[in-house]
Amino acid sequence: GENVEQxxxxxxxxxxxxxxxxxxxxxxxxxxxxxxxxxxxKRPQLIIDIRSNVGEKKDQRIAVTLNKTAKxxxxxxxxxxxxxxxxxxxxxxxxxxxxxxxxxxxxxxIP
Amino acid sequence: xxxxxxxxxxxxLKTGQSMTLQCAQDMxxxxxxxxxxxxxxxxxxxxxxxxxxxxxxxxVPNGYNVSRSTTEDFPLRLLSAAPSQTSVYFCASSRDRGDxxxxxxxxxxxxxx
Numbered sequence: 404g405e406n407v408e409q410x411x412x413x414x415x416x417x418x419x420x421x422x423x424x425x426x427x428x429x430x431x432x433x434x435x436x437x438x439x440x441x442x443x444x445k446r447p448q449l450i451i452d453i454r455s456n457v458g459e460k461k462d463q464r465i466a467v468t469l470n471k472t473a474k475x476x477x478x479x480x481x482x483x484x485x486x487x488x489x490x491x492x493x494x495x496x497x498x499x500x501x502x503x504x505x506x507x508x509x510x511x512x513i514p
Numbered sequence: 515x516x517x518x519x520x521x522x523x524x525x526x527l528k529t530g531q532s533m534t535l536q537c538a539q540d541m542x543x544x545x546x547x548x549x550x551x552x553x554x555x556x557x558x559x560x561x562x563x564x565x566x567x568x569x570x571x572x573x574v575p576n577g578y579n580v581s582r583s584t585t586e587d588f589p590l591r592l593l594s595a596a597p598s599q600t601s602v603y604f605c606a607s608s609r610d611r612g613d614x615x616x617x618x619x620x621x622x623x624x625x626x627x
Contacts, residue, residue, distance in 0.1 A: 404573070412554070435613045446604060446618040447557065492556055496612040500564055501572060502547065506556040 405430045405497045409505030416483050417513050424491055424508045427475040432498035436469060436476050439492045441507075447492060451478070483512045516540050520605050520619035527595040527626045535590040535622050537605030545608040546588040547572070547616070548580065550601040557604065563588055564611050595626045 406429040416422050428436075437452035453460045453467045453476065460467050464483075469476040480487055493505040521536045539546065547562035549572075559572030563582040577599060579591040588607075592599060602623050606616040 409556075437615060439616075446620055447616075448618070449615040452615065494557075499570070500545070500612045501559055501562060501570075502608075502612045502616060503559060503573065504549070504557040506554060 405433075405495075405499075405501060405503045407493060407495050407503050407505040409493050409508055411508060412506065413509045413511075415511045415513060418483060418485060420483055422478075422480045422483055422487070422510055422512075424478045424493070424510075425475060426477070426493035426495075426505050427473075428495040428503075429474070430495065430497040431474060433474075433495040435496040436467070437494050437496075437502075438467060438478050439494065439504075441490045441492065443489075450491075480510075483510075485512050485514050488512045518605055518607050518617050518619035520603075520622050522622060523620065525622060525624050527592070527624065529595060529597060529626060531595050533592050533595065535592075535603055535605075535624075537588045537590065537619060538586050539588075539605075539607040539617070540586065541607060541609070541617065542585060543607035543609050543617070544585065545611050546582065547606050547608075547612075548578070548588070548590045549604045549606065550574065550599075551604060551621075552601050560590065560603075562612075592624075597626050600624060600626045 434455040439447035441447040466479040518539045548560040549557040561580040605619045
């Protein structure tokens with residue numbers, strides 16, 4: 404069935420350093436790949452997304468890359484700040500209109 | 515706009531009881547979905563709907579029923595609660611058929627004893 408894997412499960416970086424989270428998906432027909440940030444006790448919120456006809460997208464300190472051939476996509480956060488500390492989820496929309504999430508990455512930014 | 519509204523926020527059930535988690539959205543979104551969130555397992559899709567009158571199973575549908583009689587409402591029914599259904603439940607909606615951002619409700623924390 405459809406599956407989204409995500410690594411690492413936890414990530415700790417110094418303030419100002421970069422953070423990279425990687426995801427792979429199984430359904431080759433997937434065409435939409437969003438990333439969500441969830442702060443403790445709150446609901447997930449979209450931070451950036453990418454569609455299958457685009458290889459890279461940037462929004463200020465956040466960027467996402469997509470490699471459709473290898474079926475993987477990555478989130479890059481530059482110049483990390485303490486407020487970036489949260490759980491990050493990748494997701495993929497499958498050919499059956501399901502949005503499947505990865506297990507999440509807990510990011511800690513150390514001041 | 516209220517966005518996506520879930521009720522109740524907290525619920526405690528005894529094993530074998532049934533209940534309905536309510537979800538309503540006021541954005542005229544066609545796509546709605548239910549997820550459960552457990553530690554270390556991310557958000558797992560229970561059921562989803564691409565429009566009124568249409569529902570389909572997600573990754574973990576067993577023990578749950580849904581219906582979609584209107585565009586606005588997408589209730590989730592637990593038929594006979596089990597301790598394994600202790601979780602945080604999120605309802606979400608999207609303008610597109612999952613091709614756009616999901617707007618999440620604030621969640622319902624359910625405990626089954």
